[in-house]
Amino acid sequence: MSVTAWTLSHNDRDLLINGAFEAKTGSYSPYSKFPVGAALLASDGTLIKGANIENASYGGTICAERTAIVKAVSEGKRGFVGLAVVTDVPAAISPCGLCRQVIREFCALDMPVLLVPGDYPKPDDGSEKKPGVTEGGVKETTLGELLPDSFGPEHLELPRK
Numbered sequence: 001m002s003v004t005a006w007t008l009s010h011n012d013r014d015l016l017i018n019g020a021f022e023a024k025t026g027s028y029s030p031y032s033k034f035p036v037g038a039a040l041l042a043s044d045g046t047l048i049k050g051a052n053i054e055n056a057s058y059g060g061t062i063c064a065e066r067t068a069i070v071k072a073v074s075e076g077k078r079g080f081v082g083l084a085v086v087t088d089v090p091a092a093i094s095p096c097g098l099c100r101q102v103i104r105e106f107c108a109l110d111m112p113v114l115l116v117p118g119d120y121p122k123p124d125d126g127s128e129k130k131p132g133v134t135e136g137g138v139k140e141t142t143l144g145e146l147l148p149d150s151f152g153p154e155h156l157e158l159p160r161k
């Protein structure tokens with residue numbers, strides 16, 4: 001795994017983590033009973049929160065990460081500096097593939113992504129020694145690490161024969 005070029009301040013890190021927990025309280029997940037919260041920090045300093053919103057059709061369900069992205073973009077935000085995601089599981093849970101692609105549309109590949117365990121902050125039990133695992137048991141990664149060799153908007157600008 002590559003070394004993450006860390007760009008979030010401690011303040012922004014706390015803002016994102018707390019925001020993800022707050023966002024999770026808005027989850028509508030009567031079917032999976034798997035609440036998820038996501039917080040997205042825009043480059044103008046705005047924090048946008050999203051939760052997973054399920055649907056009786058199941059297919060109409062939208063994840064927390066996409067809720068946050070869609071809320072932000074529809075309000076005119078285009079630049080983002082970080083994303084945090086939390087569930088009730090006491091481990092770092094990653095965004096699904098569909099969300100990774102949607103995040104890819106609007107966020108830089110080196111944008112930090114914080115995968116927050118539901119029991120954050122975990123006590124220091126030595127797990128911070130694991131790659132990418134940092135203070136409180138948060139796994140710090142990037143969009144590029146979550147979605148390597150990805151397809152994005154710039155590919156549609158390439159010359160074609």
Ligand SMILES: [Zn+2]
Pocket residue numbers: 063064065066095096097098099100
């Ligand atoms: Zn998802």
